[in-house]
Amino acid sequence: xxxxxxxxxxxxxxxxxxxxxxxxxxxxxxxxxxxxxxxxxxxxxxxxxxxxxxxxxxxxxxxxxxxxxxxxxxxxxxxxxxxxxxxxxxxxxxxxxxxxxxxxxxxxxxxxxxxxxxxxxxxxxxxxxxxxxxxxxxxxxxxxxxxxxxxxxxxxxxxxxxxxxxxxxxxxxxxxxxxxxxxxxxxxxxxxxxxxxxxxxxxxxxxxxxxxxxxxxxxxxxxxxxxxxxxxxxxxxxxxxxxxxxxxxxxxxxxxxxxxx
Amino acid sequence: xxxxxxxxxxxxxxxxxxxxxxxxxxxxxxxxxxxxxxxxxxxxxxxxxxxxxxxxxxxxxxxxxxxxxxxxxxxxxxxxxxxxxxxxxxxxxxxxxxxxxxxxxxxxxxxxxxxxxxxxxxxxxxxxxxxxxxxxxxxxxxxxxxxxxxxxxxxxxxxxxxxxxxxxxxxxxxxxxxxxxxxxxxxxxxxxxxxxxxxxxxxxxxxxxxxxxxxxxxxxxxxxxxxxxxxxxxxxxxxxxxxxxxxxxxxxxxxxxxxxxxxxxxxxxxxxxxxxxxxxxxxxxxxxxx
Numbered sequence: 001x002x003x004x005x006x007x008x009x010x011x012x013x014x015x016x017x018x019x020x021x022x023x024x025x026x027x028x029x030x031x032x033x034x035x036x037x038x039x040x041x042x043x044x045x046x047x048x049x050x051x052x053x054x055x056x057x058x059x060x061x062x063x064x065x066x067x068x069x070x071x072x073x074x075x076x077x078x079x080x081x082x083x084x085x086x087x088x089x090x091x092x093x094x095x096x097x098x099x100x101x102x103x104x105x106x107x108x109x110x111x112x113x114x115x116x117x118x119x120x121x122x123x124x125x126x127x128x129x130x131x132x133x134x135x136x137x138x139x140x141x142x143x144x145x146x147x148x149x150x151x152x153x154x155x156x157x158x159x160x161x162x163x164x165x166x167x168x169x170x171x172x173x174x175x176x177x178x179x180x181x182x183x184x185x186x187x188x189x190x191x192x193x194x195x196x197x198x199x200x201x202x203x204x205x206x207x208x209x210x211x212x213x214x215x216x217x218x219x220x221x222x223x224x225x226x227x228x229x230x231x232x233x234x235x236x237x238x239x240x241x242x243x244x245x246x247x248x249x250x251x252x253x254x255x256x257x258x259x260x261x
Numbered sequence: 262x263x264x265x266x267x268x269x270x271x272x273x274x275x276x277x278x279x280x281x282x283x284x285x286x287x288x289x290x291x292x293x294x295x296x297x298x299x300x301x302x303x304x305x306x307x308x309x310x311x312x313x314x315x316x317x318x319x320x321x322x323x324x325x326x327x328x329x330x331x332x333x334x335x336x337x338x339x340x341x342x343x344x345x346x347x348x349x350x351x352x353x354x355x356x357x358x359x360x361x362x363x364x365x366x367x368x369x370x371x372x373x374x375x376x377x378x379x380x381x382x383x384x385x386x387x388x389x390x391x392x393x394x395x396x397x398x399x400x401x402x403x404x405x406x407x408x409x410x411x412x413x414x415x416x417x418x419x420x421x422x423x424x425x426x427x428x429x430x431x432x433x434x435x436x437x438x439x440x441x442x443x444x445x446x447x448x449x450x451x452x453x454x455x456x457x458x459x460x461x462x463x464x465x466x467x468x469x470x471x472x473x474x475x476x477x478x479x480x481x482x483x484x485x486x487x488x489x490x491x492x493x494x495x496x497x498x499x500x501x502x503x504x505x506x507x508x509x510x511x512x513x514x515x516x517x518x519x520x521x522x523x524x525x526x527x528x529x530x531x532x533x534x535x536x537x538x539x540x541x542x543x544x545x546x547x548x549x550x551x
Contacts, residue, residue, distance in 0.1 A: 051331045178312040185316030
């Protein structure tokens, strides 16, 4: 356990040292994050120019949803997506051999070795949006903030599991690079609360791509619309997904044929 | 909005006429051969093409859901656009967006770095022709794959169309007009790579402006008046809003003709600018090694 955390820490240090060589990238990334957030705010303004509320959500509440979406998107781009892209490449080229031969749990290793720290700019911008939205909605107590942190963490775990499950299919099918696009496209749907979608889409965004638990639920926690049932459901689904993706990973590994095949 | 792996540079493998064989007939021959190769190649990647298209369909479905929700809450229409109109708009959107996928400006970096560009320069014709022909062939595959998606979306969301022969005819021309305009504009943008390597920030800015001013995000009539006047001076509406409106909107004969004329104008301007910029870009290019 301590060794696993130690390697993850080392990966983080190496990534930071590496990226510090290219400091201009941080400012470019920040500009891009601000442009993206500005566009999203303009869309909100446009929608609420025509209507006072959207499916029961006020403008400030949607600002919290948007903030969580940007924040979590930043986490995914920093820590999840780069690892999964590299895993996919390793599976295809057979270079996963190098990860499998290391004396450490392979799933842990392939999930922690890549970090693109500049995307933390999105985390910063998203946090600002969440705070501004939550303050304008008002009334969030320490318990709400704690629930927000808890559900956001569970949501991150679920998104990681969904990503890994999709990536692991690379053990069976070769050309899976488009799945990155597919996932990116689907993630965009989380910018709006899943409650606005019609039934079949809401089910998809709750269980197939857990956007509901990852984005909407934390936002509901901060805007005091969350019941204890949803928190328990989030915890249960997260635990289930962790177990299922672990099994899928182990089965997938058996289909891996290595560099020489 | 970001670069798609599918739209990266395909490695040119098409036989060409050979030196000395020029003129319209050989160019046509080149276009047909390249397009046929693209069709054959992309049909092999049906599944990948589909996964890509489904990821892309999420974007208009999200807009569609948001705006139909607003329309229903506000008594059936937003600024004169009904829920059914929104559905029609965003379903046609999916085809127009697919027609709009052209050689990505992000692809230039790879072309230059990997040396594909040197090979392009050796050809006895402008490299633009290869991109135009290849992606045009790909569109044939995309249109066929799109039909079931459009049918499913129509079943799920109930669009309202008021089709006439003139609108249908104009639409067939307009989607190819949009294809040409966006190909040329993105080619021009991509050439920025010859002057700077930090291209992603200007590219993102460009795509943001396009999103807001083209009708991709929302029908332009819903944008504030000042934004609509700015948009009218850009090529953006020719690539999204106009072709969508020809099929999903209520344009009359003169409006259709005017829109097609504007597309033609942008094609000419774009082609002129490419001709002007290209020699300067090539002069900045230095191939390394072999």
